[in-house]
Amino acid sequence: MKKFSIGYRTLKTAVGASIAIAIAQYFDLQFFSAAGILTILCIQPTKKKSIHAVYTRVVASSVAIILAYLFFEIFGYRPVVLGLMLLLFIPTIVSLKVSAGFVSSAVIIMHLYSIADFTLAILYNELALMAIGYSVGLLVNMYMPDIQPELNYYRLKIEDLYKKIFFEIAKYLKEGDTLWDGKELVEALQVLNKAKALAFQDVENHLTRKENLYYLYFDMREKQLEIIERVLPKITALPVIVQQAELVSVFMEELSRNIHSGNTASFYREKLEEVKVEFAKMPLPEDHPTFIAMAALYQFMEEMDAYLAIKQSFKGM
Structure with a gap:
């Protein structure tokens, strides 16, 4: 009931x-x-x-x-x-x-x-x-309750879920195995759908406002989630855990600790470029499984650059 x-x-x-x-x-x-x-x-x-x-x-x-x-x-x-x-x-x-x-x-x-x-x-x-x-x-109907606290709750919730997702990715790259069931991905999508609907409602409650900063923020996070969902199968299907995985893992772990509504994407894009440089200095693959693993990792880094570029285009909260 x-x-x-x-x-x-x-x-x-x-x-x-x-x-x-x-x-x-x-x-x-x-x-x-x-x-x-x-x-x-x-x-x-x-x-x-x-x-x-x-x-x-x-x-x-x-x-x-x-x-x-x-x-x-x-x-x-x-x-x-x-x-x-x-x-x-x-x-x-x-x-x-x-x-x-x-x-x-x-x-x-x-x-x-x-x-x-x-x-x-x-x-x-x-x-x-x-x-x-x-x-x-x-x-x-001209009186509408303040929904800013609820919007902020959703913002913090989605950031916390992204931190968890990135931490699990870093853990997998470091250890090669994890018991993570990926439930945060499903939860993130549900939170984003609720948050965007609420943010759009806020736009509709302001007669002269055509957009809402929270709506733009959640829309940005939704685009990032599409990238995360796209690259996860590539990471979880690595045939072997190569030396370069540790390098990427350290970057993802640091990124997981710094997910927030501010805009520091340019800083992490620079760090990612440094990771790519270090990646290129490492030994070339000696067998086919290693080659596939290294190629998947490099593609993952390219996707993470696209992830950060989406955040960089957002002016911040």
Whole structure:
């Protein structure tokens, strides 16, 4: 059984609906409870989505009122007329790309149909319900909780996982065997997916911001993870552990201790070049397995340079 909890969105929905209905009742509007329904339909996960929700519902509701007036006043308030109106109304809001506003529009349409008398008073009533419901929904959704601590938690988590992965690579290159099951790779992918979704939500909650530094950071780490996943099979399939493996192991061990959100990639790219120079000075392979192992190690170093280049292109936190 899922743990019972009341989130911010649930709280805002309850408060917003109550306020909207109270306002509608205060002004003695017919169908005052509909103001609460319209508010509920506007509560969205982010500010940008809430604004878009209000836009689609205003446009769709306006089209609904116009079509309702034309169909009901000309052909009468009958079920078949309602059906014919919906046959035209639904394709219209789809073509206008405001189909998300169908439910709120249907509320307005049913009000007009049930009253069966389109007057200015009824029109004002429906416009007032729309104004109250949509504006209250928009206003309560302007408050969003601070998600920076959660984003920072994910940042530290992914860095810790990368440290573990690199340490295990260094250990394998040094010892030639390890009991590591690679679960950190799976966990890293899961953390990155959650982190990117949360960072994108933060972008959507800032109306003038087009990008989020955390989103760029997690995107950078995701690209690095693709490289790690690509090179691991080459390392774990070394036919023999050659002398050069120790050299690469020392570099990976140092790198594992220095994974953070700052940008020191240029420093480690220089160190990697030094490793390549030392690698080239070592004896040439004497047999085929040694040749394959050395070639795989050198390819691994090239991939690690690409890994560091991705980090170098990131300006840092």
